[in-house]
Amino acid sequence: MHTSQIIIELTVLVLAIFVGVEVISKVPTMLHTPLMSGTNAIHGIVLVGAIIVAGLPHQTTWIRVVALVAVALGTMNVVGGFVVTDRMLGMFKRRRPDESE
Amino acid sequence: MSRSDAIGLAYLATIIAFILALRFLSSPATAPLGNRIGAIGMVIAVAATFAQAGLHNYWSILIVMALSAPIGAYAARAVKMTAMPQMVALFNGVGGGAAALVALADFHHIAPEPGRIKADVGISIMLSALIGGVSFAGSLVAFGKLQELISGRPIVYPGQKPLNAALLCALLTVAIVVLAGPQRQALVIALLCGALSFGVLFVLPIGGADMPVVISLLNAFTGLAAAATGFVLHENVLIVSGMLVGASGTLLTMMMGRAMNRSLGNVLFGAFGQIVAGTDGAAAAAMDGASVRSATAEDVAFMLAYAKKVVVVPGYGLAVAQAQHDVRALADLLEERGVEVTYAIHPVAGRMPGHMNVLLAEANVPYPALKEMDDANPEFPRTDVALVIGANDVVNPDARTNAGSPIYGMPILNVDDAKQVVVLKRSMNPGFAGIDNPLFLNPRTVMLFGDAKDSVDKLIQSVKNV
Numbered sequence: 001m002h003t004s005q006i007i008i009e010l011t012v013l014v015l016a017i018f019v020g021v022e023v024i025s026k027v028p029t030m031l032h033t034p035l036m037s038g039t040n041a042i043h044g045i046v047l048v049g050a051i052i053v054a055g056l057p058h059q060t061t062w063i064r065v066v067a068l069v070a071v072a073l074g075t076m077n078v079v080g081g082f083v084v085t086d087r088m089l090g091m092f093k094r095r096r097p098d099e100s101e
Numbered sequence: 102m103s104r105s106d107a108i109g110l111a112y113l114a115t116i117i118a119f120i121l122a123l124r125f126l127s128s129p130a131t132a133p134l135g136n137r138i139g140a141i142g143m144v145i146a147v148a149a150t151f152a153q154a155g156l157h158n159y160w161s162i163l164i165v166m167a168l169s170a171p172i173g174a175y176a177a178r179a180v181k182m183t184a185m186p187q188m189v190a191l192f193n194g195v196g197g198g199a200a201a202l203v204a205l206a207d208f209h210h211i212a213p214e215p216g217r218i219k220a221d222v223g224i225s226i227m228l229s230a231l232i233g234g235v236s237f238a239g240s241l242v243a244f245g246k247l248q249e250l251i252s253g254r255p256i257v258y259p260g261q262k263p264l265n266a267a268l269l270c271a272l273l274t275v276a277i278v279v280l281a282g283p284q285r286q287a288l289v290i291a292l293l294c295g296a297l298s299f300g301v302l303f304v305l306p307i308g309g310a311d312m313p314v315v316i317s318l319l320n321a322f323t324g325l326a327a328a329a330t331g332f333v334l335h336e337n338v339l340i341v342s343g344m345l346v347g348a349s350g351t352l353l354t355m356m357m358g359r360a361m362n363r364s365l366g367n368v369l370f371g372a373f374g375q376i377v378a379g380t381d382g383a384a385a386a387a388m389d390g391a392s393v394r395s396a397t398a399e400d401v402a403f404m405l406a407y408a409k410k411v412v413v414v415p416g417y418g419l420a421v422a423q424a425q426h427d428v429r430a431l432a433d434l435l436e437e438r439g440v441e442v443t444y445a446i447h448p449v450a451g452r453m454p455g456h457m458n459v460l461l462a463e464a465n466v467p468y469p470a471l472k473e474m475d476d477a478n479p480e481f482p483r484t485d486v487a488l489v490i491g492a493n494d495v496v497n498p499d500a501r502t503n504a505g506s507p508i509y510g511m512p513i514l515n516v517d518d519a520k521q522v523v524v525l526k527r528s529m530n531p532g533f534a535g536i537d538n539p540l541f542l543n544p545r546t547v548m549l550f551g552d553a554k555d556s557v558d559k560l561i562q563s564v565k566n567v
Binding site: 005006009012013016017019020021023024025026027028029030031032033034035036037038039040041042043044045046047048049050051052053054055056057059060063064066067068069070071072073074075076077078079080081082083084085086087088089090091092093094095 | 115119120122123124126127128129130132133135136137139140143146147150151153155156157158159161162165166168169170171172173174176177178180182185188189192193195196198199200202203205206207209210221316317320323324326327328330331332333334335336337338339340341342343344345346347348349350352353446448453454455456458459462463465467468469471473
């Protein structure tokens with residue numbers, strides 16, 4: 001039997017939900033803001049989709065513009081998301097760092 | 102191994118990187134590494150996408166990316182930690198917008214084919230456009246509220262709920278028409294515009310105090326939109342990543358709801374924190390009439406300096422006044438005098454989950470000093486002074502005792518168990534939720550009025566002089 005693509009994709013979807021719940025329930029309250037900005041960066045994966053549609057051949061001009069705007073938004077999402085999360089996480093310290101202010 | 106298999110493996114590496122990134126977030130010690138692993142995963146995914154056979158327009162895509170990446174990086178570096186909720190809302194919106202536009206562009210690509218769109222792809226395109234559009238517009242409104250470009254109060258008008266329900270029904274109808282009937286581009290554009298309006302109308306009636314829930318919900322929405330895009334393009338990496346985010350946003354939304362003892366429906370449709378005309382000023386006057394004890398900075402400094410144990414309870418007021426560094430300086434001063442200082446953090450303090458932790462981390466407060474509600478509450482009876490800085494509803498004893506209060510049943514920080522409570526507050530106006538707080542009338546409470554930063558600075562000076 002050949003499983004149709006949609007069934008495989010639904011399987012992947014359901015497994016991803018379980019993995020997500022499992023992993024995220026272990027994140028302490030203290031790190032919920034970095035969790036939000038980190039997952040924000042991850043949903044920037046939509047950039048991959050944007051690149052694919054922007055790279056389709058034979059587009060009318062306005063659709064190409066729409067796709068390129070999607071690329072721009074996706075890029076900002078990805079870069080901004082990871083940078084801001086990195087900045088935030090760098091601040092969490094177990095001990096007082098040497099004062100250098 | 103074919104080229105498409107190699108690309109598939111690269112996407113698998115990305116999925117593993119993202120899961121590890123979330124896994125490493127279980128401790129502040131490993132989290133920075135996790136975030137970098139996630140970033141590497143993203144780079145792999147983008148590189149693999151460029152390697153896909155049949156991709157056109159390389160240069161225009163690369164140029165657009167090269168131009169927009171610095172904007173994202175600049176925004177991420179420039180943003181103040183106090184403005185983090187707005188920033189997260191904005192990135193949410195940007196991601197949702199990208200998903201909606203991808204759906205629009207892909208519909209155009211598929212639609213001219215003879216016959217109907219395959220059901221799974223069609224449904225996914227509709228979902229991606231709908232959810233992405235709602236997330237984009239809703240996030241921008243949330244951004245506007247948090248940035249105080251528009252009022253943080255719920256914006257309500259007669260017939261609001263029927264109108265929103267009608268709009269949602271209309272949107273679903275359009276989606277079904279597109280799937281079943283003539284696949285017209287104009288209908289999809291109408292759907293997208295409708296989704297945008299719905300996003301605006303949906304967030305407008307939600308009050309500023311409920312923003313932690315809204316932001317996590319919109320986060321989940323954008324994740325779902327990205328996953329729907331994955332079904333359109335048949336890319337597992339989008340499905341998995343989108344659902345990881347969807348799961349995260351949904352879990353956080355549920356946790357926030359539980360921390361406020363309110364259902365999601367109540368948060369979204371309750372228009373919590375409306376000013377009921379007339380009662381506001383009257384209530385404040387009534388409270389003024391009762392014995393609110395106002396203290397000077399010297400009085401409070403004296404209390405703090407001779408305390409054994411002080412617990413700081415931060416709230417949104419601390420963020421607004423940007424007082425986190427001053428609070429840390431005050432705590433240092435007290436610790437030099439042998440006072441034990443810890444911080445009690447309520448799960449919904451601030452405007453997004455974990456907001457206060459980030460602010461205090463920025464001010465170099467070591468994270469073991471930050472206590473969550475369940476650990477903090479047993480400590481209050483042994484606490485000499487509870488120093489409430491810009492927090493209100495999360496310390497309102499009405500939540501425990503007054504069944505008529507809108508926040509009745511919400512778990513709170515029991516600061517009134519402490520021997521003394523000092524409340525730093527701008528004025529007697531009720532907080533963001535617009536609810537009176539009997540804590541201020543408690544005989545063990547003294548108020549120190551003024552901007553949180555000014556007040557803490559005065560306290561620092563006065564403690565030095567004790």
